[in-house]
Amino acid sequence: MQLELRHLEAVCRIAEAGSLGRAAARLGVSQPALSAQLRRIERVAGGELFVRGRRGVEPTALGQFVLTKARRVLSEMDDLAAGARAADPGTPLRLGCILLVLLDGLWEQIDQAVAGREITVDLEDSVTALTRLLGSGRYDVILYGEVNDHEVPLPEGVSARTLISREPFCVRLSERHPLAAAERIELAQLAGESWMTLVEDDDGGPEALVAACAEAGFTPTLRYRITDRKMHYDLIAAGRAVSVSQPTAPAVPGTVMRPLVGDPVTGRIRLAWNRAAVSTPQAELLYGAAARAYLANVANHPFHRAWWDAHPEVHPQGV
Structure with a gap:
């Protein structure tokens, strides 16, 4: 399995929502489906990305690294789409x-x-x-x-x-x-x-x-x-x-x-x-x-x- 943009989006939504349940609702998927997807992403990344904390799920050190990279990639893709649209007169x-x-x-x-x-x-x-x-x-x-x-x-x-x-x-x-x-x-x-x-x-x-x-x-x-x-x-x-x-x-x-x-x-x-x-x-x-x-x-x-x-x-x- 290779990481795709949808996987990076899922990681970012989990971090922003602070829980798998809220992230699943925002992404329009079930919580079990998102949990299964997160486990697959973690296997590719090489370790846990989130742990349960007092305020919900919190990123691990590896998770914070992946989040930083994911946000950068998604931002670049947004700029690519926006630039292409803006270039069309x-x-x-x-x-x-x-x-x-x-x-x-x-x-x-x-x-x-x-x-x-x-x-x-x-x-x-x-x-x-x-x-x-x-x-x-x-x-x-x-x-x-x-x-x-x-x-x-x-x-x-x-x-x-x-x-x-x-x-x-x-x-x-x-x-x-x-x-x-x-x-x-x-x-x-x-x-x-x-x-x-x-x-x-x-x-x-x-x-x-x-x-x-x-x-x-x-x-x-x-x-x-x-x-x-x-x-x-x-x-x-x-x-x-x-x-x-x-x-x-x-x-x-x-x-x-x-x-x-x-x-x-x-x-x-x-x-x-x-x-x-x-x-x-x-x-x-x-x-x-x-x-x-x-x-x-x-x-x-x-x-x-x-x-x-x-x-x-x-x-x-x-x-």
Whole structure:
């Protein structure tokens, strides 16, 4: 017997899952079948690759060596497949996104980064849908957000890189609101307001807002869920609602943006790609394009420009 890519994949899945049962479920095989396959792999490798530990199965010294080599080989194969796909000029790059502020300038940046290649772009309201469609091959790359400590699980065969590790959400309210002149606003001062519900409901945002308001001593009234930007802004300008917002959002007549004391709600922006469709160099180009699109909006509000300059640790890497 010779080791094949499927054997290397099995070894990696066992290590990642921490148990044969979970690894078998991820691979779509029975646990006895995976156990038998592991024994055959171990005979070829010349010894045990895993032992049972307190937290499940753990790699032996030999197992760690095989894992290192297996991951390298699988990564090279992913890059080979992605490179071949990228080299075909007739194959479009399929990008999926949620509604982030940086999208307004993203298209031009991506056009420059992957000049000459057709790009298709679709917007989704659900991060869960984005990741599922990435795993199924509908998208090659996705751009999405996470709020506070929420982490979006990613499918197998996907890599991800954090674009912005933290940005403090602020509040948008009518320019006629009694708090409009304040430099910073305590969340508790907004008790009794009608809130725009966040468009995405599975990125941790709604839970983060409710938890932050509870900490401030009230339960928010989540009254509106509107995806149309103009209607969203018009309701706020009319004084009928307030909303949390990315600090890079544009200035809009009739409304003001103000930071919240203590930064109770923060966001994170990530880029994820299918390794079988997007090569590592191409992922770097896309990361740079998204970073430049974000940076173009940093100075939209002086308070965020000041915060950004004071927090270099959250800046995109290598841009």
